[in-house]
Amino acid sequence: MPGYRDFQSGLRFLPTLAIAPDGDSIAYVDDADGQFNLVTQTLSTGDTRRLTAGTDTTVRRVAWHPGGEWLLFLADDSGDENTQLHRIDAAGGNPVPLTDAPDVQYSAALGEPFSPDGRSIAYCGNDRDPADQDVLVLDLSTDEVRRVYAGGGRACPGHWSPDGSRLTVAEWRTTNSDHLVHLITLDGAEPRSLTPHDDVATYWLGPWLKDGSGFLVLSNVGREFTGLAVMDADSGALTWLDTPDWDVEEVALSDDGRVLVWNVNVDGFSRLRGRDLVTGADIRMPELPPGAATGLTVAGDGRFVVLRLSTATRPWNILLIDLESGELRWLSNAQPVTADPATFRDPTLIRYPARDGRQIPGYLYRPEGPGPAGVLISIHGGPAWQELPVYMHDGFYQYLLAHGIGVFAPNVRGSLGYGRTYSDLVNRDWGGGDLTDLADAVAYLRAQEWIDPNRIGVMGASYGGFAVLSCLSRLSELNWAAGVDLYGPSNLVTLAKASPPTWRSLVAAVIGDPEADADRLTARSPVTHADRIEAPLMVIQGANDPRVPRHESDQIVERLRSRGVEVRYEVFPDEGHGLLRRDNQARAFADAGEFLIEHLGT
Numbered sequence: 119m120p121g122y123r124d125f126q127s128g129l130r131f132l133p134t135l136a137i138a139p140d141g142d143s144i145a146y147v148d149d150a151d152g153q154f155n156l157v158t159q160t161l162s163t164g165d166t167r168r169l170t171a172g173t174d175t176t177v178r179r180v181a182w183h184p185g186g187e188w189l190l191f192l193a194d195d196s197g198d199e200n201t202q203l204h205r206i207d208a209a210g211g212n213p214v215p216l217t218d219a220p221d222v223q224y225s226a227a228l229g230e231p232f233s234p235d236g237r238s239i240a241y242c243g244n245d246r247d248p249a250d251q252d253v254l255v256l257d258l259s260t261d262e263v264r265r266v267y268a269g270g271g272r273a274c275p276g277h278w279s280p281d282g283s284r285l286t287v288a289e290w291r292t293t294n295s296d297h298l299v300h301l302i303t304l305d306g307a308e309p310r311s312l313t314p315h316d317d318v319a320t321y322w323l324g325p326w327l328k329d330g331s332g333f334l335v336l337s338n339v340g341r342e343f344t345g346l347a348v349m350d351a352d353s354g355a356l357t358w359l360d361t362p363d364w365d366v367e368e369v370a371l372s373d374d375g376r377v378l379v380w381n382v383n384v385d386g387f388s389r390l391r392g393r394d395l396v397t398g399a400d401i402r403m404p405e406l407p408p409g410a411a412t413g414l415t416v417a418g419d420g421r422f423v424v425l426r427l428s429t430a431t432r433p434w435n436i437l438l439i440d441l442e443s444g445e446l447r448w449l450s451n452a453q454p455v456t457a458d459p460a461t462f463r464d465p466t467l468i469r470y471p472a473r474d475g476r477q478i479p480g481y482l483y484r485p486e487g488p489g490p491a492g493v494l495i496s497i498h499g500g501p502a503w504q505e506l507p508v509y510m511h512d513g514f515y516q517y518l519l520a521h522g523i524g525v526f527a528p529n530v531r532g533s534l535g536y537g538r539t540y541s542d543l544v545n546r547d548w549g550g551g552d553l554t555d556l557a558d559a560v561a562y563l564r565a566q567e568w569i570d571p572n573r574i575g576v577m578g579a580s581y582g583g584f585a586v587l588s589c590l591s592r593l594s595e596l597n598w599a600a601g602v603d604l605y606g607p608s609n610l611v612t613l614a615k616a617s618p619p620t621w622r623s624l625v626a627a628v629i630g631d632p633e634a635d636a637d638r639l640t641a642r643s644p645v646t647h648a649d650r651i652e653a654p655l656m657v658i659q660g661a662n663d664p665r666v667p668r669h670e671s672d673q674i675v676e677r678l679r680s681r682g683v684e685v686r687y688e689v690f691p692d693e694g695h696g697l698l699r700r701d702n703q704a705r706a707f708a709d710a711g712e713f714l715i716e717h718l719g720t
Contacts, residue, residue, distance in 0.1 A: 120457055120520055122708040125513030127433035129452035130154075130700070133412040134179045135424055135436070138208075139186040141417045144424055144449070146436060147177045152700045156180055156191050158208065159449060161438070169206050170213060176698050179226055182208075184236040190216075192226055197662045197694020199223060203241060203256075216256065219245055223620070228288065228323055229277035240275040240285055248619035253287055253302065266302050267309055272620055273300075276323030280330050280375075284351070286323050292627035293545065294502055295538065297321040299335070301351060312354030313339075320344055320538075327395070328375025332357075336366050342537040346380050360391065365535055368414040370423065377401065377420030377441065381411055383535050385467060385479070386506045388427070390414075392441070404444040407432070410506040424449070428508035430481075431462035431516070454513060463519050465507060465527075470562035472531075472555050479536065480528030480559070481507055484568065485519045492573030492599065492718030493524040493563055495556065495589075499580035501532035501544045502628075514707050521711075523718050526563060530555035530585075545628050546635075548581075548610065549588045549642035556589055560596050572599065573718045575653075577710070579604035580666060580695065587644035587674060590651045598653040600717035602710045605659050605666045605695060608648075608674035610639035616667050648677040654684040656713045658706050660693030686713060 132147040132154055145158045155170040156177045170177055172193065178201055179192040188208055192201040200223045203216040216239070217224050224243040231239050239256045246252055246268060253267035253275045267273055267287050276286035276299075287300040287309065299313045299321045313321060317339065324334030332351050338344045345361035346369055360366060360380065367388075368381040379392045379401070388411040392401030409429030416423050422441055428434040436449040453459070465481035472478050485491050496515070498505045505527040509516075515525045529535065530552045532544025544552050556576075564571040576598060578586045583606015590601045607613040614632035617625040630639050640646055655678065659671040668689065678685045688709065690702050697703040 120517070122514065122517045122711045123704055124456045125454050125517040125520075126704060127452040127509065127512055128455050129433075129450065130512060131426055131434050131436060131450070131452070132178065133426055135413040135415045135426065136180050136182045136189070137415055137417050137424065138182050139184055139418060141419060141421065143208075144436070145180045145182060145189055146426075147180060148450075149698075149700050154178075154698055156189070156206070158189075161449070164449075167210060169208075169210060174692070181226060181231050184232055184234070190226065190231060190239065192224070194694075195220070196692050197660055197696070197698060199664050199694060201225060203239070217243070219243075223251075223618075225251075225274060227275040227277065227285075229325055231275075233278050233282045234280060235282055238282075240278065242274045244620050249622065251620050253285070255285075255304070266304065267300065269300075269309065271623065275302075277325050277333060279326050279333075279351075280328060284330075286326075286333055288321060288323050290624070292318075292623060293542075294624065295320045295338075295541065296627075299323065299349065299354070312349060312351075321349075324369045325371040326351075334359075334369050334371065334378075336369060338365075338538050342539060359393070368412070370414045370416040371395075372416045372420035373418035374420060377416055379403070379414060379416055379423055379441075381414050381425075383410075383504075386410065386481075386504060386529075386535060390423075390439075401441060402444065403441075404439060404446060406437075406446075408507065410508050411437075430464050430483075430507045430509065431459055433509045433512065454516075457513070457516065457520070461520065462516050465525075467507075470528075470559060472558045474551070474554075476531065476555075478528055478530055478555050478558070480526055481505060483515055483519055483525040483527075485522045485524050487522065489568030490570035490573075491522055491524050491568060492575070492720075493526055493569050494518060494714060494718060495559060495563075495574065495576045496525055496527040497530070497556070497576065497578030497582035497585045498527070498533070499578070499582045500534070501530075501548070501552065501581045502534055502541060503581075504533050504535040505529050511707055512703065514711065517707075517711055518714065521715050521719055523714065524569065526559065528555065528559050530559075546630050548584065548629055549592065549644075552585065553588050553592060556585060557593055557596065560593075572597070574598065575600040575602070575714055575718050577602040577604075577714070578606060580606060582606065583666075584608070584610075584644065587651075588642075590653050590655065591644045591647035592650070594647075594650040594652060600654045600656075600714060602656045602714065603658070603671070603674075604706075604710075605663055605671065607666050607670045608645040609643045609670060611636055611643065612673070613666065613670060614639065616669070618664055621665075645673050645677060648674060649681065651678060651683055654686075654713075654717055656686040656710055657688070658697075658710065659687075659689050660695060660697070661689055661691045662694045665695040 319339035322336035390403040583603040
């Protein structure tokens with residue numbers, strides 16, 4: 119029978135793309151050498167050049183200098199997420215650090231970090247106070263750093279105005295969907311707020327219009343879903359461009375200000391829309407393969423876009439779309455090592471009833487054959503995230519399907535993509551309504567004739583790992599066949615206390631305050647109910663995880679082993695929150711797959 123490594127793509131990409139100023143090259147990050155490094159590709163020839171060769175560092179983000187001679191990239195060490203800024207020549211050579219503070223987390227601007235004249239870089243960091251994230255501007259000619267916004271809290275620069283005199287800033291308040299928008303002028307004047315402080319809304323910052331009168335935003339102010347609008351740079355007033363009953367997730371604008379393209383998430387599937395801002399006419403966009411796209415980027419002259427796309431049966435790859443001809447051209451060809459995609463199974467998008475009357479969406483993958491089959495419930499992280507119809511965990515679902523095990527991946531309450539009311543339901547209610555949704559998922563699955571009711575397991579990462587532990591402990595009466603927890607918190611009190619300083623306001627709003635809410639958090643913590651866990655469990659953890667520290671996994675493993683419960687525990691000393699090294703990812707999912715096949719297979 120095939121192993122997990124047969125289904126791996128052989129090449130993974132991170133969701134960062136940049137187009138060279140001359141439009142003939144792109145930059146991206148892949149793990150062809152086992153770790154995520156920076157690569158450029160010439161579009162006219164297909165030739166690639168590997169610019170970095172880090173073994174302990176992970177390149178997280180890339181941007182091309184307006185002059186085209188060099189690139190900016192962000193990288194951290196062994197998953198610690200303390201990203202630093204570096205520059206490297208497009209022709210190759212040694213990277214040059216632009217920041218060097220290993221205990222500080224720096225991030226580049228949300229949009230193009232370079233000023234239009236290429237002389238400055240906008241970025242943010244918590245170097246002044248570990249709990250605050252300030253906005254900084256680096257002068258590349260003098261190496262002088264100016265702190266242009268230090269209003270407290272988590273702030274990040276958005277985009278430079280066309281003349282380079284102004285900079286948009288997003289301030290994250292209580293949650294990742296509660297933003298304020300500020301406008302900074304580089305002449306030293308006081309920042310100006312463009313959004314009301316008493317309103318809770320999302321404002322994801324986009325590029326400026328060519329005339330500098332305003333800039334694009336993705337917002338759900340006054341709406342259930344996130345739409346596309348132009349924010350007036352003087353008044354903050356919004357002019358809506360698209361208000362679908364789904365979320366607009368990405369927006370990109372050509373440097374000449376003419377070609378506008380945006381990405382709409384329709385029940386998890388990506389749909390592109392476009393408009394010529396000079397004529398006002400809609401641009402006919404080709405239909406994408408049925409999956410999800412990220413990293414939407416438009417060429418400076420608007421001739422083409424590039425993005426990263428995956429489907430349930432095709433790994434992530436880089437796609438170029440010619441906007442004149444509508445032609446789709448794959449710039450990469452990551453594919454399963456030996457597994458035959460012709461045997462892969464597409465999911466069915468279903469909705470099942472929750473006990474409060476809500477309809478919970480999810481993707482159900484059925485293996486070939488009449489059954490009865492075991493099924494794995496796969497729970498996404500976040501919880502502000504969304505299960506998508508993509509090549510999940512680099513082929514892990516297809517691997518299980520080949521072994522006769524089905525997969526059900528629900529988007530329980532708290533998931534993105536279904537409106538702000540739905541996503542907010544989980545805030546300060548971890549292990550509440552979301553857990554009953556999972557109990558109702560089991561009831562739905564056990565009503566399907568092809569599913570063996572005694573062979574249902576559960577797996578998840580991060581928040582999904584917390585949900586796994588909650589299912590096995592607080593829903594132990596459902597007689598789970600097995601569980602796999604990837605770096606999930608077991609104790610909400612210790613998790614909240616150990617959260618990174620810049621995250622503490624977010625943690626208080628989304629999970630709870632470790633002091634004021636200690637009783638509730640303790641009652642919802644899986645470790646409190648660990649004595650109820652009977653199902654075999656596998657736990658996977660990165661030793662350097664800054665979000666869910668190793669102690670979260672240690673606690674639950676120690677409790678279960680003291681009772682003689684079957685626990686397999688794998689700690690990766692060179693990983694943080696996630697499995698970025700190819701060898702580690704292959705080993706972890708191969709082991710998890712064998713564990714699940716043992717307990718869920720026939």
